Amino acid sequence: MKVTVGEKLGTATEPPCDDTPNDGQDEPAAxxxxxxxxxxxxxxxxxxxxxGVGS
Incomplete structure (x- = not known):
């Protein structure tokens, strides 16, 4: 699907993820x-x- 990008809205924050148990990291990434x-x-x-998301 092709979309047309419009005006800049601001900053979006991607929440950290810690969905891999026992991966050696106690805290999720920033x-x-x-x-x-x-x-x-x-x-x-x-x-x-x-x-930076999608193509």
Missing amino acids: PASRTAYAVEGVAPGIAIGVE
Whole structure:
């Protein structure tokens, strides 16, 4: 599916993940901050585009 990216909305924070038990790390990784963009024709409450995610 091809989407058209709209205006910059701000920063999106990807929460840390610790979904692999017994991997030797007691704490999840730090959250990642990425730039969020509107998707043309779709309300931001429904979908956003996030820099560095997808292709």
